[in-house]
Amino acid sequence: MANWYEALAQQTSSPLFFIFLTLAGYQLGLWVYGKSGRKTLFHPLIWATGLVAVALKSGPWSYEEFREGTAPLYMLLGPATVALAVPLERQFENIRQLAVPILVSLVIGGVAVAGMGVAIAAAAGGNLVTLLSTATKGVTTPVTLGIAEGIGSNIPLAVAMVVICGIYGGLAGPPMLRFLGITEPRATGFALGINSHAGGVARAFELDIRMGSFASLAMCLNAVFSSAVLPWIVTLILDK
Amino acid sequence: MLSGLIILFAFTLIGNTISTALELSLPGSVVGLLALLVYLRLKGGASESLSLASEKLIGFLPALLIPPGVGLFFLGDVMQGQWLAVGLAMFVGTLLSIAITAWVMQWLIKREKQSGKGQES
Known part of the structure; x- marks a missing residue:
C-alpha cells in the first residue's frame, strides 16, 4: 500500500520545500497587500516574514x-x-551633475x-555587543556580515x-519625509539607500525610478564608505 | 533574458573573485556591481536582455530578504534586557538619520540648482 504520509513528510525537509514556503508566503503577502489597496502597513515583506515565522x-x-534550505535564495x-x-x-549623467x-x-x-543608532542604544542601556551590532544597521546584509565578523558583533542580531x-x-521613511516637506525624489531615494539599503532600494523602485536609482547609488556608496570607516572607528574607540 | 542573467552571474563571480583574492573588506557583490557599471559605461549601455534580467531580479529583491528577516523571531536570549536599546535604535534612530540625510541632500540639490549647475531631469 502506498504510504502517502511518509512520502509527504520526506518532502518537507528538502530545500525545495523551504523555498516553496518562502515564495508562497511572499505571494500571500502580495495578495494581502493588493487587497489592502497597497497600504504601507500591509507590505508583503511584513506579512510574508510573519507568516513564514508562524509556519516554522x-x-x-x-x-x-530553514536558513540552510533557503540558501539558494540567499545566493541570488x-x-x-x-x-x-x-x-x-x-x-549616470544625472548622478555626475x-x-x-x-x-x-x-x-x-x-x-x-551609525552614530545616532549607537548613541540611542547606549542611552537606553545597550551593552557593548548590542552597540557593535547596531553600528552596521545602515549597511547592506552581505557587507554587514563582513564588517560584523571583524568588529565582534553578534551576527544574527546585526543581520x-x-x-x-x-x-x-523603506516603509516609514517616504511618508515621514513627505510630512517633513521633503519632495525631492533624489533626496528621499538617497536617504533610503544610506539608511535602509536593500529594503529601501526595493521600496524606492516601487515608488519612482529616479528615487530607486539614487537609493541603489547610496546603498553602494555607503557599503564602500562604512566598510572602510567603521572598523577603523571601532578600533579607535575601544583601544582608548 | 538568459544572456542577461549569464552576465549578472558572471559579474557576481568576478566580484567575488576580486574581493577574495585581494582580501577586500568590500563584499564581492558590491565589487561586481562596480565592475558591471564600468563595463556598461565603456560599452555605452545595457542590452535588452540584460535590462530585462536586472529588472526582474530587482523586482524579486524583497522575497530574497524574507529568510534573514524571519531570523528576528528566533533570536532567543541574545536579546535579554536589550530589547529597549535595540528597538529604540532601530525605530527612532533610523527615522532620525533618514530625515537628516534627506534634508541635507535636498538642501544641497536646491543650492546646486540655484547656482545654475544642476538640472532638473
Missing part, C-alpha cells in the same frame, strides 16, 4: 534548517545586487546612521537589525 514555529522545523542576493548597476548606469551633494550627503548620512531597518525605513 508551528511545524517540526528549526530556523537553522549577489546577482540581484550586481543587477543594480543597470538602472544606476542609466542615471550632483557629485558634490552626493559626496557630502554620503559622509553626513553614513556617520548619522536582523539590518533587515528590520531595511524593511521599516
